[in-house]
């Protein structure tokens with residue numbers, strides 16, 4: 001939606017059609033995420049993630065202000081619980097400075113306790129810019145502004161084939177055919193499949209990782225004031241359950257990261273054998289599985305055992321008990337993985353003759369959406 005909106009903003013009057021297979025927008029990653037407005041502290045300076053997150057952050061806040069979408073810049077703490085995490089914490093702090101974040105603060109235990117009295121840690125970083133919003137609302141507003149600007153959204157249209165030719169491209173859906181100059185693929189969990197329709201040599205596969213949440217029961221919400229994150233594992237920056245206050249009230253705990261047996265598999269019991277076989281047969285997946293099987297089993301165990309999930313949360317807030325947690329929702333991350341087992345870290349945008357494929361847009365792509373949209377829109381405009 002952000003890409004469509006930015007294209008129309010840059011070229012008013014252009015004919016832009018969004019094809020969405022669901023009966024409404026934001027039914028997948030965008031509507032099932034942690035709803036955090038990320039500051040950009042973690043990302044390698046100069047990477048697409050860093051530049052788009054920092055630019056997108058400012059654009060998102062401006063969009064929310066202009067369209068009266070509620071958000072809150074509540075700040076977050078990143079907490080080291082062991083001495084061996086201190087060098088990693090210091091690296092994150094340095095990265096934040098390199099990414100020009102202002103107001104970052106290394107926290108002693110006393111300072112940490114002033115912000116989050118119930119946290120157990122030995123040191124932390126305070127990131128004042130981090131905030132919370134409802135991305136489903138944001139996407140709905142993108143859609144409204146896009147439509148008001150003359151854009152068209154066709155719901156219930158699943159793209160099943162794309163036929164590029166010299167100076168046009170035909171997009172075939174379950175119930176129509178659309179001919180245009182250019183197709184832009186922002187299909188999230190199916191972005192590799194759609195990309196393969198315009199580029200037979202595409203060499204990344206989307207591996208779906210489900211993230212499951214619990215909610216803190218009302219009488220325990222006071223244990224969390226802002227957002228509380230652990231120090232991320234550099235190999236899997238998206239791992240590590242955290243606490244997130246929500247803009248509409250309440251506190252979420254999670255998400256974990258388990259292999260989903262279906263790309264849009266939000267429940268443990270959701271299995272699509274063809275999709276699962278495709279994941280298991282991807283050479284890159286074998287490499288990840290053989291290298292990180294212990295981490296994978298740990299995540300799986302925490303998925304099935306509420307006690308183990310609670311234990312992971314207790315590292316940050318020891319007072320939390322299993323009985324304090326009520327079931328929450330789940331989201332599935334579209335993580336691109338290459339043939340050699342590398343999890344693609346940065347956003348990945350590939351250009352073909354009649355197509356632009358956004359092949360990897362994981363977190364913080366919701367925060368960065370207007371900036372990624374602008375980046376893609378610039379590529380679109382060059383071709384029109």
Ligand SMILES: Cc1cc2nc3c(=O)[nH]c(=O)nc-3n(C[C@H](O)[C@H](O)[C@H](O)COP(=O)(O)OP(=O)(O)OC[C@H]3O[C@@H](n4cnc5c(N)ncnc54)[C@H](O)[C@@H]3O)c2cc1C
Nearest residue numbers: 021029030033034036159188211331332362364365366367
């Ligand atoms: C658990 C979780 C937590 C996250 N937390 C955060 C966070 O706190 N902050 C943040 O910035 N980011 C977060 N992210 C990342 C963020 O949600 C995503 O990066 C972002 O939403 C990606 O948007 P997208 O439009 O690329 O994908 P999606 O939102 O998944 O949209 C893709 C769309 O394509 C449609 N589609 C797919 N195939 C077809 C087809 N064949 N035909 C037609 N339509 C099709 C789908 O129905 C879907 O609507 C999180 C993600 C997850 C999963």
